[in-house]
Amino acid sequence: MGETVYIETSILGYLTARSTKNLILAGNIELTRDWWELRRSAFTLYISQVVLSEATQGDAEMATQRLLAVRGLPLLEVTDAVEDLAQQFIRRSNLPSKASDDAVHIRHLRQRKKGSTAYFMVN
Numbered sequence: 001m002g003e004t005v006y007i008e009t010s011i012l013g014y015l016t017a018r019s020t021k022n023l024i025l026a027g028n029i030e031l032t033r034d035w036w037e038l039r040r041s042a043f044t045l046y047i048s049q050v051v052l053s054e055a056t057q058g059d060a061e062m063a064t065q066r067l068l069a070v071r072g073l074p075l076l077e078v079t080d081a082v083e084d085l086a087q088q089f090i091r092r093s094n095l096p097s098k099a100s101d102d103a104v105h106i107r108h109l110r111q112r113k114k115g116s117t118a119y120f121m122v123n
Contacts, residue, residue, distance in 0.1 A: 002043070002044060003042070003043050003044070004043060004044045004045070004046060005040070005043040005044070005045050005046070006046050006047070006048075006076070007045055007046065007047050007051065007070065007073070008051060009050075009051050009054040009055060009066075011032055012051070012055050012066040012069055012070065013066070014028050014029045014031075014032035014033070015029075015032050015033060015036055015066075015069055016062055016065040016066050016069060017029050017062075018062075036069075044074075045073050045074075046073060046074050046075070046076050047070050047073050047074075047075060047076070048075060048076045048077075048078060049075060049077075049078050050078065051070070052067075052070070052075065055067055055070065
């Protein structure tokens with residue numbers, strides 16, 4: 001297995017964002033779109049059910065675009081082990097309990113098979 005990338009929801013947000021005059025946001029949008037167009041094919045991309053659920057939230061038109069972007073990407077399963085380690089991470093970190101979905105994202109990095117390289121795409 002080659003290098004893998006776990007696509008977190010903020011990547012989808014930048015990928016499908018409307019244009020903005022905010023230079024920092026505009027830069028993030030452009031970098032994300034460039035990577036998506038030019039580099040994503042070099043990796044095996046994954047998302048989780050958490051990402052899929054988050055992608056459906058908000059403006060319906062934008063949610064549809066986010067869902068189209070990840071259509072066909074394999075889903076990492078949120079297992080009991082993932083949930084348990086995510087809860088341990090929350091308890092042992094400074095993250096608020098409302099960040100439990102973020103902890104699940106982080107835990108998915110460890111779920112990949114040994115010997116593969118995993119990247120966590122987040123802005």
